[in-house]
Amino acid sequence: MQQDYLKIKGRIFDIQRYSIHDGPGIRTIVFLKGCALRCKWCCNPESQSFEAETMKVKGQDKLIGRDVTVEEVLEEVMRDAHYYSRSGGGLTLSGGECLLQPEFSAALLRAAKDRGLHTAIESTAIVEFEEIEKLLPYLDLFLMDIKHLDTEKHKEFTTQPNKHILENAMRIAMSDQHLIIRVPVVPTFNDTAKEIRAIAEYAKVLPGVEELHLLPYHRLGSDKYEGLDRNYELKNIEPPTNERMQILKEEAEKTGLRVQIGG
Numbered sequence: 001m002q003q004d005y006l007k008i009k010g011r012i013f014d015i016q017r018y019s020i021h022d023g024p025g026i027r028t029i030v031f032l033k034g035c036a037l038r039c040k041w042c043c044n045p046e047s048q049s050f051e052a053e054t055m056k057v058k059g060q061d062k063l064i065g066r067d068v069t070v071e072e073v074l075e076e077v078m079r080d081a082h083y084y085s086r087s088g089g090g091l092t093l094s095g096g097e098c099l100l101q102p103e104f105s106a107a108l109l110r111a112a113k114d115r116g117l118h119t120a121i122e123s124t125a126i127v128e129f130e131e132i133e134k135l136l137p138y139l140d141l142f143l144m145d146i147k148h149l150d151t152e153k154h155k156e157f158t159t160q161p162n163k164h165i166l167e168n169a170m171r172i173a174m175s176d177q178h179l180i181i182r183v184p185v186v187p188t189f190n191d192t193a194k195e196i197r198a199i200a201e202y203a204k205v206l207p208g209v210e211e212l213h214l215l216p217y218h219r220l221g222s223d224k225y226e227g228l229d230r231n232y233e234l235k236n237i238e239p240p241t242n243e244r245m246q247i248l249k250e251e252a253e254k255t256g257l258r259v260q261i262g263g
């Protein structure tokens with residue numbers, strides 16, 4: 001019975017080893033398939049649909065999405081156990097939205113904790129809080145995106161309003177979770193000092209939140225849209241300059257939060 005959770009199946013589309021982002025130390029990032037949002041800037045458009053799909057990569061068809069057990073993923077994750085123990089690293093679940101597969105995600109985090117790894121998720125938390133609660137006992141760090149405080153603009157650029165996300169941010173913070181707020185900084189969406197300051201002020205009132213990450217928009221995923229035969233709407237948008245990011249960082253720091261550029 002104790003081992004049953006290792007047999008739980010989930011759908012992923014990638015496993016990335018040796019990452020130094022998305023949590024402390026050296027980490028393995030497991031990318032889960034399926035997302036509730038459709039952010040215009042998304043650099044992993046192949047993550048959005050829960051269904052497996054074909055994407056052209058360098059002219060070849062590649063199947064994106066495979067069903068795996070917790071045990072299978074864990075075996076791959078544990079190949080780098082040596083690096084985790086030396087660096088304080090571990091496992092991060094990303095996506096897509098890992099909270100859309102709560103049983104699988106909770107079981108994977110539990111298995112990682114059982115083996116002494118540091119655990120993190122990267123999430124927008126746009127699910128019922130009861131689903132989030134399933135993961136919290138096995139989680140060391142919640143990296144949560146807050147993209148905009150204006151719900152209309154949020155909906156225009158992601159397809160969903162932000163009310164539920166903001167409510168969940170408060171509930172997660174109230175549960176004593178180590179929570180870091182992250183903001184993808186996207187020109188024409190949220191790159192003004194006023195918009196970033198508003199998000200930072202919201203983050204500041206979340207109990208226990210001390211840190212904010214500003215993640216500059218980049219175009220690294222744009223070829224994937226072509227590979228999926230989809231239109232990339234932001235093709236005329238330039239990434240923010242280093243100077244612009246510095247100004248936004250200083251603006252967010254006025255709230256008293258520790259702010260870093262990049263994750």
Ligand code: SF4
Nearest residue numbers: 035037038039042096
């Ligand atoms: S929440 Fe993340 S994975 Fe989902 S569409 Fe937005 S950027 Fe992509």
